[in-house]
Amino acid sequence: MDTRLNELTDRRETVNKWLERYGVRFGIYKNNVFKEQLFPFDPVPRIITKTDWEYLEQGLRQRVTALNKFLWDIYHDKNIIRDSVVPEEFVYASKGYMPECEGVDPKGGVYAHISGIDLVEGKNGQWYVLEDNLRIPSGASYPMIAREITRKVSPKTFADNAVAENRGYADLLRQMMTDMTVGNGIAVILTPGRYNSAYFEHSYLAEKTGAVLAYPGELIVENNVVYYTGIENKLNRVGCIYRRVSDEYLDPMVFEASSLLGIPNVMQAYKAGNVALINALGNGVADDKGIYYFVPKMVEYYLHEKPVLQNAPTYLPYFKEDYDYILANINNLVIKDVSEAGGYGVVFGRDLSEDKIKELKNLIISEPRRWIAQEVIDFKDLEILEDGQLIERKADLRAFVVSGNETKVWKSGLTRFSRNPASFVVNSSQGGGFKDTWVMLE
Amino acid sequence: MSSYLYNYQTVVTFSMPVRQHAVMLRCQPAENGVQTVVQEHVTMPDNYQFCPGHDAFSNRILYGGIMRPHSAFVYVSTGIVRRDLDTYDSDCGFLPVYSLPSQLTGINSEMKDFALSAKTAGGNTAEILCEKVFNMMRYAPETTTVITKAEDVFSLRCGVCQDYAHLMTALCRAAGISARYVNGFVEGTGQTHAWVEVFDGRRWLGYDPTHNRTAQKGYVKIAHGRDANDCPVNRGIFYGNAVQTTQISVTLQEL
Numbered sequence: 001m002d003t004r005l006n007e008l009t010d011r012r013e014t015v016n017k018w019l020e021r022y023g024v025r026f027g028i029y030k031n032n033v034f035k036e037q038l039f040p041f042d043p044v045p046r047i048i049t050k051t052d053w054e055y056l057e058q059g060l061r062q063r064v065t066a067l068n069k070f071l072w073d074i075y076h077d078k079n080i081i082r083d084s085v086v087p088e089e090f091v092y093a094s095k096g097y098m099p100e101c102e103g104v105d106p107k108g109g110v111y112a113h114i115s116g117i118d119l120v121e122g123k124n125g126q127w128y129v130l131e132d133n134l135r136i137p138s139g140a141s142y143p144m145i146a147r148e149i150t151r152k153v154s155p156k157t158f159a160d161n162a163v164a165e166n167r168g169y170a171d172l173l174r175q176m177m178t179d180m181t182v183g184n185g186i187a188v189i190l191t192p193g194r195y196n197s198a199y200f201e202h203s204y205l206a207e208k209t210g211a212v213l214a215y216p217g218e219l220i221v222e223n224n225v226v227y228y229t230g231i232e233n234k235l236n237r238v239g240c241i242y243r244r245v246s247d248e249y250l251d252p253m254v255f256e257a258s259s260l261l262g263i264p265n266v267m268q269a270y271k272a273g274n275v276a277l278i279n280a281l282g283n284g285v286a287d288d289k290g291i292y293y294f295v296p297k298m299v300e301y302y303l304h305e306k307p308v309l310q311n312a313p314t315y316l317p318y319f320k321e322d323y324d325y326i327l328a329n330i331n332n333l334v335i336k337d338v339s340e341a342g343g344y345g346v347v348f349g350r351d352l353s354e355d356k357i358k359e360l361k362n363l364i365i366s367e368p369r370r371w372i373a374q375e376v377i378d379f380k381d382l383e384i385l386e387d388g389q390l391i392e393r394k395a396d397l398r399a400f401v402v403s404g405n406e407t408k409v410w411k412s413g414l415t416r417f418s419r420n421p422a423s424f425v426v427n428s429s430q431g432g433g434f435k436d437t438w439v440m441l442e
Numbered sequence: 443m444s445s446y447l448y449n450y451q452t453v454v455t456f457s458m459p460v461r462q463h464a465v466m467l468r469c470q471p472a473e474n475g476v477q478t479v480v481q482e483h484v485t486m487p488d489n490y491q492f493c494p495g496h497d498a499f500s501n502r503i504l505y506g507g508i509m510r511p512h513s514a515f516v517y518v519s520t521g522i523v524r525r526d527l528d529t530y531d532s533d534c535g536f537l538p539v540y541s542l543p544s545q546l547t548g549i550n551s552e553m554k555d556f557a558l559s560a561k562t563a564g565g566n567t568a569e570i571l572c573e574k575v576f577n578m579m580r581y582a583p584e585t586t587t588v589i590t591k592a593e594d595v596f597s598l599r600c601g602v603c604q605d606y607a608h609l610m611t612a613l614c615r616a617a618g619i620s621a622r623y624v625n626g627f628v629e630g631t632g633q634t635h636a637w638v639e640v641f642d643g644r645r646w647l648g649y650d651p652t653h654n655r656t657a658q659k660g661y662v663k664i665a666h667g668r669d670a671n672d673c674p675v676n677r678g679i680f681y682g683n684a685v686q687t688t689q690i691s692v693t694l695q696e697l
Contacts, residue, residue, distance in 0.1 A: 088538055089538070089542075092538040092539055092542060093542055098498075099498040099499065099536060099539055099668075100497070100498040101498075102498060217462070217681065220462065220464075220509065221464070222491060222506075222509075223491060223493060223506075224493055252464075252677075252679045253464065253465075253466040253505060253677055253679070254466075254497070254498075257671075257674075257677055257679075260679075264464030264507065264679050265464055265466065265505050265506070265507070268493065268495055268505055271495075
C-alpha cells in the first residue's frame with residue numbers, strides 16, 4: 001500500500017509540474033483583481049463502471065435532446081407556455097431570454113451544441129443532475145491534457161486498465177462544427193483573449209480540433225457574411241464560430257454597446273443563416289436555475305418518455321406549497337440565487353446565523369422568482385491524495401454532451417473536488433482541484 | 443389623415459481617422475398600418491456598405507460599415523409619410539416582455555407605490571402617470587446620460603425626453619400596464635424625440651410625457667423597444683483613439 005501511495009504522490013508531482021509547464025491555468029477574478037492559479041490535479045481517478053456509464057449516457061442524451069427542443073419551442077411556437085407546463089414569467093423574466101433570438105433558425109434546430117451537465121452521485125448510488133450549462137461550459141481540456149500527460153508518465157496504467165479513450169473529444173467537436181458549418185467557411189474559436197479564465201482551454205481546443213483561434217477584431221461582417229482577417233488581412237469566409245464570448249458581449253450593435261470582445265453585426269449574419277454560432281444565442285433561458293426545475297417535465301412534454309436522470313429535489317418559492325415548505329425548513333436546505341453562476345450566490349441554511357436566516361427569508365418573500373431551494377444531497381465522497389494519505393472529499397462530475405447532426409456523450413468528463421473538507425461547493429472558480437474520470441470498457 | 447415631410451440628418455465627425463467603423467441605424471419611419479411611407483430616400487456615403495433589415499422588435503434597420511480609415515460619416519433620410527389618425531397599432535407580439543422591467547426601466551418600492559397611487563386615483567392610469575411625470579420633472583439637458591436608469595430619473599427629477607419616457611414606461615409597467623419606449627420625429631425643427639406607447643387591451647396609444655399630451659398628430663414613429671437600449675437611432679463602434687462628435691437635425695413639417 002505504501003509503495004502505491006508513494007508512486008501516486010510522485011505521479012501527482014510530475015503531472016502537476018507538466019501542467020504548470022504547459023500553462024494549464026485557471027484565472028479567477030477576486031475583488032476585481034485577475035489572478036491566475038494552477039488547477040491542481042489529483043492522481044486518483046474517478047472510476048465509472050460500464051453499467052453506470054450506460055445509464056448516464058442514456059439520461060444525458062435524453063436530457064440534452066429535450067433542452068434543445070425547449071429552446072426551439074421558446075424562440076418559435078411557445079407550446080410549452082401555452083400548455084401551462086412552464087409559467088410565462090419564468091421564461092420572459094429570465095436574464096437569459098433574448099427577444100433578438102425570436103424566429104431565428106439555427107441549423108438542425110440545435111441550440112446547445114456543447115452542454116456541460118453537472119452531476120453528483122449520492123451515497124445511495126443514485127446520480128442527480130445539479131445544473132445544466134448550455135452557454136459556454138468550460139473544463140473539457142483539463143482532463144484531456146491530464147490524461148495526455150499521465151499516459152506519458154505512466155504508460156502502463158492504461159495498458160493495465162480498460163479505460164475508454166478520451167482523445168475523442170476533439171473529434172466530437174470537429175465533427176459537430178463540420179455538421180454545423182455554413183457555406184464552406186472555416187471554423188474558428190473566438191476567445192476574449194488571455195485574460196479570460198479559460199484561455200488555456202481556448203488555445204488547447206483550437207490546436208486539437210484544427211480550428212483557427214480568433215481574437216476580437218479579427219472577425220468582421222460584410223454584407224451579412226463573417227470573415228476572418230487574421231492572415232495577412234485577407235478575407236477568409238467563416239462558416240462556424242465556436243465562441244467563448246458570452247451572449248451579451250457578442251454583438252455590440254445589438255447587445256452591450258461598449259463591448260470590444262464581440263463582432264459588430266454578427267447577429268444579422270447569424271439571423272440570415274450565413275454563420276453558425278456554437279453555442280446558439282439565447283441558451284441562458286434554458287439553463288437558468290429557475291428553469292432547471294422544469295427540465296424533467298420537458299423530457300415528458302417533448303419526448304413522451306420518463307426522465308432517466310433525476311434532478312436534486314428542488315423547490316420553487318413561486319409555488320405556494322413549496323414557498324411554505326422552504327420557509328419552514330430553510331435550515332436544512334441549500335438556497336440558490338437564480339441569477340448567479342460559478343458557485344456564487346449559493347448558501348446553506350445550516351451555516352447561517354439567526355439574523356442571516358431572517359434576512360434571507362425576507363429576500364425570498366419579496367422576490368420569490370429569484371430563488372430556488374434544494375435538499376442537501378449526501379454526496380458520495382471520493383478519495384484524494386493529501387500528505388501521503390488518501391482522504392475523502394466532496395466531488396461532482398461535469399459530463400460533456402456534443403450535439404451536431406447527432407447527440408453524443410464524451411466518454412470522460414471533468415471531476416472537480418473541493419479541497420476544503422467542510423465545503424460542498426466544488427466549482428473551479430472557488431479554487432478546487434480536479435481528477436481524471438475513467439469510464440470503464442468492461 | 444395628415445401627411446408630413448421629414449428630413450433627418452446626422453453628421454458624425456472624428457477628431458482623427460478611425461477604421462473598422464460598424465454602424466446600425468434606425469432612421470426610417472416605421473410602417474405599421476398607422477403610418478404609411480409614401481416616399482423615402484436615404485443618402486449614405488459612397489464607400490459604406492449597407493444592408494436593410496429588421497430588428498427583434500420589427501423596427502426597420504440599416505446596418506453595415508466601412509473598414510478603411512475615414513474621419514466623417516454623414517447620412518440623410520428624407521421622405522413623405524402619411525399618418526392615419528383614426529387607426530392604431532394592435533400588434534400583440536412581445537406583450538409579456540413589455541410588462542416587465544428592463545435594464546433601463548427598473549423600479550424600486552417608492553416608484554411602485556407612486557404608480558399604484560395613480561392607479562387607485564381612478565380614471566385613465568396612463569394619462570395620470572403622463573401628467574405626473576410631466577409635473578415632477580424639470581427639462582434639463584446634460585443632467586443625465588443615454589444610460590441613465592428610470593430609478594435614477596425618479597430621484598433626480600430632471601432629464602431629457604428619453605428620461606421622461608423611461609420613467610413613464612417604468613411606472614406604467616409597475617401599475618400593470620404594458621408599455622414600450624418609442625423614438626421618432628415631432629413636428630418642427632430639432633432633434634429626434636422619445637415618447638411612450640401603452641397597450642389598452644386592444645391597441646397601442648401614444649403619450650408624450652415631455653409635453654404632457656397624447657402622441658398622435660404631429661408625431662412620426664421610427665422604432666420602439668423595451669427601453670432606449672433596444673432602439674437607438676444610431677449605434678456605432680470603431681477602432682481608433684478619435685473623439686466622436688454627433689450632430690443630429692430633424693425637420694418634420696405637415697403638408
